[in-house]
Amino acid sequence: MTKKTSLKDIAQVVGVSTALVSYVLNNKKENRIGKEVAQKIRKVARELNYQPNQIAKSLKTNKTDTIGLIVADISNPFSSSLARIIEDEADKHNYTVLFGSSDEKPQKAQKLMTALLNRQVDGLLICPSEGAEAHLIELQHQGVPFVLIDRYFPGLKSNYVALDNYGAIHKAVQHLIDSGFRRLGMVTFRTGLFTINERRRGYLTALKENGITARKSWLKELPIDVQGADIEKAVDDLVTGPQRVDAILFASNVLAMHGLKRINTLRLNVPDEVAVVSIDEAEAYNLFHTGITYIKQPLLEIGQMSTRILLETIKKNNSTTQANLDGELIIQASTQPVVATPSNPVVHLAEQDE
């Protein structure tokens, strides 16, 4: 790369000190600088196409105007949509975003954070994996500003912005029950993550409140690094056998994606043979033969809010903000009450088997 022009170059051309050039270009000490010199400096800066070296600036000011974003996988639509919102919000404040994918692996997340922090990011937006808690405490001790996104740890007093998972799933389950479904399967993750387990709690509580005994076989908990085939297997289990369900709730877009694919392959009619609700939206749902009822996460709000909180915290480490946002239940055809037909008599077996 050819050398870029520095303050020194401008100073030399104009015949002043670099300090003065710096003052002028940063509009400091405005009233104490000669008008003509200021103008000349600005003119020369423009002519030489001066671009400040942020690295040098950062070294001195201890600020990089850069934030780090750590998600599980940037190629996941949830993550990339969020990334885009965060990028836009950061840009509004002249911040730039460094990113990395943790693959849900704590040690990879840790390595990422170190890399980002060594590059002196001013703060972090983190979608934490299971087992991240200890390291987050470490971050707090170091005084690194950060905001958790989508997930948080109830025992950790930190900023976070997340969906009210319990409430969202509770709402979805209630809707299914109100629509006449009673044998409700759920495909979710098996993990120690509080927010994910809140989804299970929402499901179980709503069933209980409606006097439905949850069957063990209805709840499919899969590892967080699940493969598509496992999800398909879970769906197979749910829709066959004497204890088969009449509705399935997918706890994430990845689960729904593979689940719907399987339902598609099995040529199951939705909602006649099985109703479906998903958490997260996905453009993909539009391609399914039936509109999919889903819980719409307030992504824009999550992204903007978390970014703003982070930038606030960077400015002055004040209070802790914790936000549990409401999800909106978007009702589509996949949970329409089933109308009885001769070939498909509506018989809800929930209370009568065994």
Next chain:
Amino acid sequence: MTKKTSLKDIAQVVGVSTALVSYVLNNKKENRIGKEVAQKIRKVARELNYQPNQIAKSLKTNKTDTIGLIVADISNPFSSSLARIIEDEADKHNYTVLFGSSDEKPQKAQKLMTALLNRQVDGLLICPSEGAEAHLIELQHQGVPFVLIDRYFPGLKSNYVALDNYGAIHKAVQHLIDSGFRRLGMVTFRTGLFTINERRRGYLTALKENGITARKSWLKELPIDVQGADIEKAVDDLVTGPQRVDAILFASNVLAMHGLKRINTLRLNVPDEVAVVSIDEAEAYNLFHTGITYIKQPLLEIGQMSTRILLETIKKNNSTTQANLDGELIIQASTQPVVATPSNPVVHLAEQDE
């Protein structure tokens, strides 16, 4: 943030100069450093959890081990998948990725590049928008290493890695014709971008070679910042009227997404009423009632190759690499030859109307 330990801190504790600490921790002058001192330095560094300040290092070495990625929109699955591959490849070489979305707007792309370059990224991976050429030439003059991804300008001698668009579309069209479809619609973008126009050329040439006269109404060219409704309208036009097509080729995943949504809404049977081919793959296609034939871009290769070329160029500005990679045609049910049935006699009207 609490102050991190610096070379100076270590030097003070051990009672040596910072230079020596630097030499030890970077394994320089290995044979000329006392064994015990070296060990002690390493020990103290570990104890104080020393993390080098990359900013300071960068200022001195003029290297940040950071590359910038500029795509049209990081939330687009094509971009985010690529981003993930690039991230992984960069990580292998201890590079970190800064990203930004240009929204296909040249001035936004320019602003982004300036921001990234001021942060002294070592090089750029760019998916350029229309009108970016002048600015890329500027980059070359500045000696900024960069590699274009997915798109390039034939008049610009620069590194690039892209799909062989002409060949890919040609292959897809030939496949449609071989499968018995003759009235082939195409939904693509209207733009000055060479690579996009290569898609149109592939389509028109393949038609011509097979003795099919392309009809103007078969080719739908939409603005690059197209809205979903426009795409749906284009599909409506293609599948209705006396000149209606029997197959549609979508020139990108965004186009296919909305197009298939519309086909879904219209309850058109694929491929009986209209065959479909798409460029780019998408998980979403799995949710469609029929498997979608598509051109699979060698994403992994594109991402890895472009990153490697960039890192090579950063190391020593040598030659120019230009790669046009082959797309693979993945044939699914959406282009199965239509079998005649009483209710759906196979009559291809291509040559007989008007």
Next chain:
DNA sequence: ATAGGCAGTTTAAACGATTAAATTATTTAT
């Protein structure tokens, strides 16, 4: 006349690393 004030500008240190060159200490050869 002369101290004080003000406008305009420069000096110089600092941020945290790297690294060529200089320095000091030790060993070896004569």
Next chain:
DNA sequence: ATAAATAATTTAATCGTTTAAACTGCCTAT
């Protein structure tokens, strides 16, 4: 014993900025 060679370490400049403090004229008030 002494010069030369080698080993181990330090000095000091540098990267491109920022910014407190010092400086230089000039003007004004006493």
